[in-house]
Amino acid sequence: MGSDSLSVRAAMMSKSLRKSQTNTNSVVSILGSFNKNMEPIVMDYFEFDLAFTFLNRTKYGF
Template identity: 60%
Template sequence: MVVAVSGMDSLGERAAKMKEALQKSQTITDSVVSILGSFDSRLSVLETAMRPTQIRTHAIRKAHENIDKTLKAAEVILTQFDASRQAEAKILRGPHEDLESYLEAIDQLRSNIHFFSGNKGFKSSDAVLNNANSLLAKAISKLEDEV
């Protein structure tokens, strides 16, 4: 029976140690929960403070995208104006110097007419179309005079 009492004491000691370990674990858990709660609270405050900056950053990014799109569209239009100017110079020289180049200029002029006819929202598209159509008529007349 002495052995049984000794085993019970050992079991009681182990139970006491387990209870103590569980209490320490609970204390640590409570401490970690408190720390995490503090982090969560601080993060919420930081997120609230950052929100206006995020909104401004988004607005700036959107403006940058819009500016890029506008610049690309303007580049396309300016390329058309430049091609029209080059075609005009070739057409005004006449077909007698370089017939192939002259015909390419007429094709470019037609392409520009097509472009500006499809994009009538531009402020000066009507003026460009009138000029291009007039120039095309001159180009055809010069070709007829050559034949």
């Protein structure tokens, strides 16, 4: 009797872990895609900001 209960609990735990891993994989995939799409936009902003800062410092001497 106790072993059946343990088997049921183990099966539930296994199912829960598989579901959790599936959810984790989905989130990692979404974040990876988001990162890949945002990286050029972010880099363009930082390059512009860096160039703007450099030009202001050379133009105004600070």
